[in-house]
Amino acid sequence: MTAKHYLFEVKPNIPPQLAKLPLLSKDLIYSWKEPIRQLFIRLDPELWEHCSHNPSVFLRRIEQHKLDKAAVDADYLTAYRQTVEWYRHYQDSNGPPNQDTNTLLNPKKDLVVYFCSEFGLHESLPVYSGGLGILAGDHCKAANDICLPFIAVGLLYHQGYFTQTIDPDGNQIATNINHYFGHLPISLLKDDKGNELHCELSLNGSKLTLRLWEAKVGRVKLLLLDSDLACNREEDRSITRQLYGDGMDTRIKQEIVLGIGGVKALRTLGLQPNIWHINEGHAAFQIVQRCLEGVEQGTPFDAALEWVAGSTVFTTHTPVAAGHDSFSRDTMENYFAEMAEQLGIEFETLMALGYANGDDSPFNMTAFALRGSRFHNGVSKIHGGIASAMESYIWPEVPPEDNPLDFLTNGVHINSILAKRWAAVFDQHLSLWQHHLLDKDYWQCIDNIPNGIYWRAHRALKSQLLSVACKRLTIQQQRNACSLALQKSSTCQIKNTAGDILVLGFARRFATYKRATLLFSDLPRLEKILNNPERPVIILFAGKAHPSDEPGQQLIRDIHQFSERPEFIGKIILLEGYDLALARYMVAGCDIWLNTPVYPLEACGTSGQKAAINGVVNLSIMDGWWAEGFNEKNGWGIEPHSDKYGDDYRNQQEASDLLDIIENEVIPAYFERDDSDLPVEWLRLSKASMKSCIPQFSAQRMLMDYIEKFYLPAKRQNQRLGKNKHSAAIILAQWKQQIRSCWPGVKARVIEQSALGIHYGDKLSITLGVDLNGLSPKDIIVECLSGYLDATNAFRLDTSYTFNVESKPAADTEAPQEVVYRLEIEPQSSGIYHYKLRLYPFHALLSHNFEMGFMRWL
Incomplete structure (x- = not known):
C-alpha cells in the first residue's frame, strides 16, 4: 500500500523592519527595477531561482532565520530603506523630469482603457502565451513610465498557458498547472465594507458573476476577470481556466467575458474611459456593451455605434487567417439574439457587422472590430499594407493604400529587456541614458x-x-x-x-x-x-x-x-x-x-x-x-x-x-x-x-505614437460625438444612412478638359458633371490627384486639388440634374504629368475621409 502525502505550509513572519517587502512583492514594477529584485535575491539567491523569480512565492518559502538576520543587517537595511523611499517617491511623482506632458492626456479628465486577452508582464504572472501578451505587457509598462492615465483589462486564467516539456522522441508535452492565486502578484478587489467586488452579465440566458482582481504595474493597474465562483454554473466556472481554451464555444464565452464583462467591471469601479483600445479582436464584444449603454440612454443604435466607434482604437496583429477568430451564425444567435433585441435592432443587423465575405460568412471578430472603431492599425509598415489589403472589404471602393487602416510599429520596454550587465555599462559610460530613450542622436555615444x-x-x-x-x-x-x-x-x-x-x-x-x-x-x-x-x-x-x-x-x-x-x-x-x-x-x-x-x-x-x-x-x-x-x-x-x-x-x-x-x-x-x-x-x-x-x-516611442496618431484623435471624436446626448453622433448616423441610400445612383462624367498638351504658364481646366442622386454638393468631395508614374508604372501622388462647385447648371440639356464642378491648375514646371479624378462622400464629423468606403473614379 502506498502512503498518502499530506501537505501543509509554514509561512515565515515578516519582521517589522522589513514590513514593506510584501508590498513590493505585489507590484510588478519589480519586473524591471533591479533594486527591488535585489532585496529578495540578497536574502536567498538559490530560493529566488527555485521560485522562478516570483517574490510572492519567495516570501512564503524563505526561512525565518534569514529574514531575522536581514532585519539586523545594517547594509541590507540601508538598501531596503533606500528602495522603499525610492518606491514611495516614484508612486507620487509625475514621470521623468524631461517628459513633455503637453503631448499627453489630462489625468483629471482622460482615461485610456486597453483590452487584451493576455498580458506578458513577467514569468511570475503566467497569463500570457507569447508575443501578443508580451507586447500588451510592454504597453502597460510604457504607460506607467510616462504617467499616462491608463488602465488595462484582461482575464485571470487559473492555469494560464501550458508548461512545456519535450520527451525522448521530441514530442511536446503540454501540462496545465492550476495556479494558486496567493502566489501571484495580484490582489482581490473589495468594497469599503470588505466585500468582494463582482460584476454580472447574462450569458446564454443565465447570470454569470465575475470576480475582480488587480495587478499593479507601477502606477498602472491591470484589471483581471475571474469566472470561477461557486455561484456560477460548472461549465461557466471554467471559462477563465485556460488561456485560449479549446473549442469555439469556450472561445466565444471568453471573448464575451473579456469584452462585455470588461466594460461592466469598469463601471463597477466607477470608471468612465474616453479612449478605448482593443488590442486584437478577442475583446471586440466590448463594442456591443458600450452601444447598449448608449441605447439605454435613449440614443438610436446607429448613433450609439458612431459614438462608440469614434473613441475606439483597434490594433490587428497578424496576417495569418487563424489569428482572426470567427463564429458561426448559430453560435452568435445563441449568445447575442437577446442582445440584439435590447439594442433595438434585428439580429441580422448585428450579424452583418461581422461579415467579412458576404452574407453567408461567419461573424469575424476583426471585421466587427474594424466596423466598431474609427482608428485602426497594423503593427509594422509592411503589416499595415498587408492588413489594409486583407481587410479592404470594409472599404470596398477605396484603394487599400488609401483606406483608414494605418500602421504603427511595435516597440519593447527597454528597462525590462535590457540586461542588467548592459545597464551597468550604460550607467558608467552614458550620462542619464534613461532620459534619452527616444533621442536618436544621443545613442551615437555608444561608440x-x-x-x-x-x-x-x-x-x-x-x-x-x-x-x-x-x-x-x-x-x-x-x-x-x-x-x-x-x-x-x-x-x-x-x-x-x-x-x-x-x-x-x-x-x-x-x-x-x-x-x-x-x-x-x-x-x-x-x-x-x-x-x-x-x-x-x-x-x-x-x-x-x-x-x-x-x-x-x-x-x-x-x-x-x-x-x-x-x-x-x-x-x-x-x-x-x-x-x-x-x-x-x-x-x-x-x-x-x-x-x-x-x-x-x-x-x-x-x-x-x-x-x-x-x-x-x-x-x-x-x-x-x-x-x-x-x-x-x-x-x-x-x-x-x-x-x-x-x-x-x-x-x-x-x-x-x-x-x-x-x-x-x-x-x-x-x-x-x-x-x-x-x-x-x-x-x-x-x-x-x-x-x-x-x-x-522602444515601447515609449510606440506609446507616444499611439497618443499622437490615435489616442488624441479618439479623445476629440469622443468629445464631438458624445456631447448633448450624442446629438452629433445622431446627425452623423443619419447622414451616413442617406449616403448609403443615394450613393449607388451617384454618377459623374467629364464635360470638358484641356487638350493633352498645354504651354507652360497656361492652366489645365477640367469640368465635371455629377448626378448626386438626391445628395447635396456639400455631401461630396471631388478631387484631382496629380502625380507621376514610377519605374514600375505605378501612379505616385504628388498633389491633390479639390474641385469647386459651379453655380450654373450643366450646359448639356440631356443632364439637367447634374451639378457642375470645375478645376483650374497651373503646373509649376514643364514636363509630363499624370492625374486621376475621383469623388467621395464627406462630412465634417467623420474620423477619416474614407471611412464609409465609397469612392467613384472617372
Whole structure:
C-alpha cells in the first residue's frame, strides 16, 4: 500500500523592519527595477531561482532565520530603506523630469482603457502565451513610465498557458498547472465594507458573476476577470481556466467575458474611459456593451455605434487567417439574439457587422472590430499594407493604400529587456541614458564605450546563457533517461562557457510560417558550418507550439531529431520550457538572432528588437520590423524571393541565402580578430544594432505614437460625438444612412478638359458633371490627384486639388440634374504629368475621409 502525502505550509513572519517587502512583492514594477529584485535575491539567491523569480512565492518559502538576520543587517537595511523611499517617491511623482506632458492626456479628465486577452508582464504572472501578451505587457509598462492615465483589462486564467516539456522522441508535452492565486502578484478587489467586488452579465440566458482582481504595474493597474465562483454554473466556472481554451464555444464565452464583462467591471469601479483600445479582436464584444449603454440612454443604435466607434482604437496583429477568430451564425444567435433585441435592432443587423465575405460568412471578430472603431492599425509598415489589403472589404471602393487602416510599429520596454550587465555599462559610460530613450542622436555615444569593455559585457551575458542552457538541457535529458554519453556530448560545447563559440539563436512560437527548420534545407553544408573546429558554431532553439497545432509540434520533433544526429550533437540544442525568463537570457546572450518567416506573414516580430537592444546582431528575412530597422550597417537582411515557382523553390532560395550569409559574412565577422583578440566587425555591427534600435523600437516611442496618431484623435471624436446626448453622433448616423441610400445612383462624367498638351504658364481646366442622386454638393468631395508614374508604372501622388462647385447648371440639356464642378491648375514646371479624378462622400464629423468606403473614379 502506498502512503498518502499530506501537505501543509509554514509561512515565515515578516519582521517589522522589513514590513514593506510584501508590498513590493505585489507590484510588478519589480519586473524591471533591479533594486527591488535585489532585496529578495540578497536574502536567498538559490530560493529566488527555485521560485522562478516570483517574490510572492519567495516570501512564503524563505526561512525565518534569514529574514531575522536581514532585519539586523545594517547594509541590507540601508538598501531596503533606500528602495522603499525610492518606491514611495516614484508612486507620487509625475514621470521623468524631461517628459513633455503637453503631448499627453489630462489625468483629471482622460482615461485610456486597453483590452487584451493576455498580458506578458513577467514569468511570475503566467497569463500570457507569447508575443501578443508580451507586447500588451510592454504597453502597460510604457504607460506607467510616462504617467499616462491608463488602465488595462484582461482575464485571470487559473492555469494560464501550458508548461512545456519535450520527451525522448521530441514530442511536446503540454501540462496545465492550476495556479494558486496567493502566489501571484495580484490582489482581490473589495468594497469599503470588505466585500468582494463582482460584476454580472447574462450569458446564454443565465447570470454569470465575475470576480475582480488587480495587478499593479507601477502606477498602472491591470484589471483581471475571474469566472470561477461557486455561484456560477460548472461549465461557466471554467471559462477563465485556460488561456485560449479549446473549442469555439469556450472561445466565444471568453471573448464575451473579456469584452462585455470588461466594460461592466469598469463601471463597477466607477470608471468612465474616453479612449478605448482593443488590442486584437478577442475583446471586440466590448463594442456591443458600450452601444447598449448608449441605447439605454435613449440614443438610436446607429448613433450609439458612431459614438462608440469614434473613441475606439483597434490594433490587428497578424496576417495569418487563424489569428482572426470567427463564429458561426448559430453560435452568435445563441449568445447575442437577446442582445440584439435590447439594442433595438434585428439580429441580422448585428450579424452583418461581422461579415467579412458576404452574407453567408461567419461573424469575424476583426471585421466587427474594424466596423466598431474609427482608428485602426497594423503593427509594422509592411503589416499595415498587408492588413489594409486583407481587410479592404470594409472599404470596398477605396484603394487599400488609401483606406483608414494605418500602421504603427511595435516597440519593447527597454528597462525590462535590457540586461542588467548592459545597464551597468550604460550607467558608467552614458550620462542619464534613461532620459534619452527616444533621442536618436544621443545613442551615437555608444561608440564611446571602449571595445574591450563592450566585448567583456557581451561575453559575460553569453556565458550566463550557456550556463542556463547547459543546466536546462541536463535536466531535460536526465528526465528522459538519456545515456551519460549523450548527455556529455550534448553539453560539451556549452559547458565550456569560457570558450569562444559563435551562438546563433532562434526562439519564438513554433508556427509553420516562421520556418524554424529552414536552416536544415542543405544538411551537408550546415554540417560543414557547424563542425569547423577552428570556428565553432552552435544553434540554440526554443519555443512552444500551440497544443492544437500539429504541424508546429512536428517542427519541434524535427529539430529534436536533427539535434540527435551524430554530426549535430552538441551543435544543435533544443531547450524546453520557453518563457520570459529564458527569453531574457537568449536575447542578451546569443551572438546572432535568426528570423526566417515566410514573407509577408511576420507582422512585427519583437524578439528581434529585444535582441538588437542587447547588442545581438539580427540575421532576418526582410519582413515585419526588420524591414524598417535594417540599415545595412546593423546586421543582415535577406530579401524575400517570389513564390511564383512555388513554396519549395522560394524556401530553397532563401535557405541558400541564409547559409551563404552565415558562412561568408557572419562567421568571418565574428572570428576575425584584431591584435587585442577583439572581433572588430562583429562589435561594429553590435553597436550599430543598439544605436539604431534603442530609440526607434522602444515601447515609449510606440506609446507616444499611439497618443499622437490615435489616442488624441479618439479623445476629440469622443468629445464631438458624445456631447448633448450624442446629438452629433445622431446627425452623423443619419447622414451616413442617406449616403448609403443615394450613393449607388451617384454618377459623374467629364464635360470638358484641356487638350493633352498645354504651354507652360497656361492652366489645365477640367469640368465635371455629377448626378448626386438626391445628395447635396456639400455631401461630396471631388478631387484631382496629380502625380507621376514610377519605374514600375505605378501612379505616385504628388498633389491633390479639390474641385469647386459651379453655380450654373450643366450646359448639356440631356443632364439637367447634374451639378457642375470645375478645376483650374497651373503646373509649376514643364514636363509630363499624370492625374486621376475621383469623388467621395464627406462630412465634417467623420474620423477619416474614407471611412464609409465609397469612392467613384472617372
